Amino acid sequence: MYVGFELNKYSGVSTVLKPKADEFRQQAKGRFNELSSYLIGVFENKEVIDAEKIASHIFPTQKADIFLSHSHADEDKAIELAVSLQNKGLNVFVDSCVWGYFHELLDELNTVYAEPKYKEGRVIYDYRKATGLTAGVHMMLSGALHQMIQRSELFIFLNTEKSVPLEDYQSFDRTFSPWIYSELQFSSFVERNTPDRHLRVTNESYDGTERFIKSTAATRSDVVLAFKAFNRHLPKVTGDEMRRWYDQPVFASRGRSKAEVALDSLYEAQDLPGRYSDLERQLKESDKSKG
Template identity: 55%
Template sequence: MYIGFELNDYQPLRKVHPVEIYAFKDQAKGTFDKLSDYMVGKFKGQDVIDAEQLADHLFPTKKAHVFLSHSHRDADQAIELAVALKDKGLDVFVDSCVWGYFHDLLDALNEVYAEPQKKPEGGVVYNYRKVTDLTAAVHMMLAGALQAMIDRSELFVFLNTSNSIPMNNFAGVDRTFSPWIYSELQFSATARSRVPMRKRVIMDSVSIQENRQYKAIASNEVLLSFKAFNKHLPKVDGGELKTWFGNAHVQGNRALDSLYSASDIHENFFRLRKALEKSEQLGAY
C-alpha cells in the first residue's frame, strides 16, 4: 500500500451495463465445491484440512492497483465504480465478489462437524463448539488474506456511506457495525507505506514505521460497534472523482498519478498520517 483516501457522496462515473457488472463478479469470485476436496489426511483421528489451499480457492490471490473497502450493502456501487475505473486501465479489488462461497463453507463445516448429543429427556441437540472454533480459524485466515491484498495494492479507497459508517461522530468517533470494514481500516492506518518505484526517482523515500494496538469497542447487548479508523484518510467527494474521470486521458499508473494530483491525495494522506502518529503519541486517537 502506498496511500489511500475516503470517498464520500459517491456518484457513478459513467453508466455501467448490468452485463458488465455480471462479468466483473464472475471473473472475481473464488471457488468452493465440497469440503472433502481439501482433506489431506488424518492426525490422531482428526481430519486435516489444507487451510492454504482452501484460502487460495475461496480468496484467490490477485494483483490490483486499488483495494476498495465497502459495505456489502453497497456491493453494486463498489462494482460499478470498479468497472468504470477499468476504463483507465486500473484493476480494482472488490472483496464482496470473493465471499460468495464463504457461507457454503460454513454450511459444510456445520453439516460435517456439528456433534449430535442425546438429551437425557430424549431427543438430540447439536454441539457447535468445534464448528465455532473452525469458523473462527477461517475468519482469521481470510482476514489475513485481506490484509495481504491491501499490502499488495497501491491505493486504498474506503467507500463511506450510511451503510459502512451508520454512526457518525458517535461518542466522539465514527463507528461501523462491520468487523471487516473495521479490520480493513485499521490495517490501512498501520500498514507500511511503500513508495512505488516510479515515485522514488522524483521524491525522497518515505518510511513510516508504526506499532499500534487497538481494541474494538463493544456496544450493549448483541450489537457490536467498532471504531472506524478513518482519520488518516483524506476525503474525496464523488463530484471530484467524477471530474477527474472525465478529464483524465491516461491509463494505468499514469491514471493513478493524475488522480493523486487532482485532489492532492498524496500530500494530504501523509499529512494526516503524521498527525495521527503525533496524536497517538499523546494518546488522543
C-alpha cells in the same frame, strides 16, 4: 499500499450495464469445492483440512492497483465503481465478490462438524467444534485481505450510511462490519510502499511505526457490534470530485502504463500523497501526546 482516501457522497462516475457488472462479479470470484477435497489426512483421530488450499480457492491471489473497502450492502455500487475504473486501465479488488463461497464454506463446516447430542428425547447440536473451525477461517481470510491491501497501491474506502451508520459516536465513527473494521485498522498502520516511479522524484521518507488497537468481540443473533472505524488517516474525496477526475481522458505515456498515469492524475488532482502524509503525521503526534 502507497496512499488511501475515503470516498463520500458517491453516486457513480459512469453508466455500467448489468451484463458488465455481472461479468466482473463472476471473474472476481474464487471457487469452493466440497469440503472433502481439502482433507489431507488424519492426525490423532482428527481430520486435517488444508487451510492454505481453501484460501487459495476462495480468495485467489490477484494483482490489483486498488483495494476497494465497502459494506456488503453497497456491493452493486462498489462493482459499478470497479468496472468504471477498469475503463481507466485500473485493476480493482472488490472483496465482497468472494463472500458467497465463504458463506458456503461456513455452512458446510456447520453441517459436517456440528455434533448431535441427545437430551430428553430431542437432538441438540453442539456447534463448539464447528465454531472453532469457522473462527479459524475468519482469521485466515482476514489475513488474505490484509495481504491484498498491502499489495495494492491505492486503498479506497467507500463511506456510506451503510458502511458507517454511526458518525462521530464518542469521538469515533462506528461500523457494524468486522471486515470494514479490520480493513480500515490495517490500512491505518500498514507500512507505506512508495511506487518506484515516485521514488525517482521524491526523497521524502515515511515512518512505518505501527499502531495496534486490540479488540475482542463476540456475536449474538440479537445484538450488533459497533467497531471503531479507523478512517482518520484517510483524506476525504467527494463523489463529485471523483467524477471530475474520471471525466478527464487518460493515455499511456512513455515509460508509464495507462494505470500508472490514471493513478498519478488522481493523486495530483486531490493532492493525496500530501494530505495522506499530513493526516498520518497528525495522528502520530496525537498518539505521542496521549502516551
